Amino acid sequence: MPNTDLDAIDRKILRRLQQNGRLTNQQLCEDVGLSPSPCLRRVRALEERGVISGYVALVEPETVGLPVNAFVRIRLDQQDDHHLATFENAVAEFPEVMDCYLMTGEADYQLRVLVPSLAAFEDFLRKRLTRIAGVAQVTTSFALRPIVNRTALPVQD
Structure with missing residues (x-):
C-alpha cells in the first residue's frame, strides 16, 4: 500500500x-x-510507518572477494503453492542469493547471485540450486560490468 x-x-x-x-x-x-x-x-x-525499513552499509562486492555477478532464471516443473514455497524457502537460506523475484514470462524466478569465481558458481549451481525439489530449468547470464546500480529510490516532490 x-x-x-x-x-x-x-x-x-x-x-x-x-x-x-x-x-x-x-x-x-x-x-x-x-x-x-x-x-x-x-x-x-x-x-x-515502515517507510524507512532499516539502515545499511553498502559494500563493494569486489573488495570482499565477490566479483562474479550472475543473473539466474529458474523454471519450476509445477507452479503450485507447495512448489513455490519449497523453492522460496530454500533460496532464502543461500547467502549467495542477493535478490530473488517471482516473475511473469518465461521464468518463474529471477535471482541475482554473487560468488567469488566461476568454479564457486558451478558448485552453487550443481550442489545446491538444482537440487531444490521442482527445479526444471536454469538459465544463467553473467554481468560483465554494472552500468547503473542504484540503491536510492527516485522519491519525487
Missing part, C-alpha cells in the same frame, strides 16, 4: 537519508530546513 501522505519535507528527508544514512540529526535538519526536534520526530514517524 503506497504512502501517499508524504509531504515535501518527508520526501526531502528520504532523499537525504538515501544519499547518506549516517547523517546526524543536526546535519539532516539543516539540510531539510527543520529544527532538530521536529526533524527527529519525522524520521521516527517514517521508521514507525
Whole structure:
C-alpha cells in the first residue's frame, strides 16, 4: 500500500537519508530546513510507518572477494503453492542469493547471485540450486560490468 501522505519535507528527508544514512540529526535538519526536534520526530514517524525499513552499509562486492555477478532464471516443473514455497524457502537460506523475484514470462524466478569465481558458481549451481525439489530449468547470464546500480529510490516532490 503506497504512502501517499508524504509531504515535501518527508520526501526531502528520504532523499537525504538515501544519499547518506549516517547523517546526524543536526546535519539532516539543516539540510531539510527543520529544527532538530521536529526533524527527529519525522524520521521516527517514517521508521514507525515502515517507510524507512532499516539502515545499511553498502559494500563493494569486489573488495570482499565477490566479483562474479550472475543473473539466474529458474523454471519450476509445477507452479503450485507447495512448489513455490519449497523453492522460496530454500533460496532464502543461500547467502549467495542477493535478490530473488517471482516473475511473469518465461521464468518463474529471477535471482541475482554473487560468488567469488566461476568454479564457486558451478558448485552453487550443481550442489545446491538444482537440487531444490521442482527445479526444471536454469538459465544463467553473467554481468560483465554494472552500468547503473542504484540503491536510492527516485522519491519525487
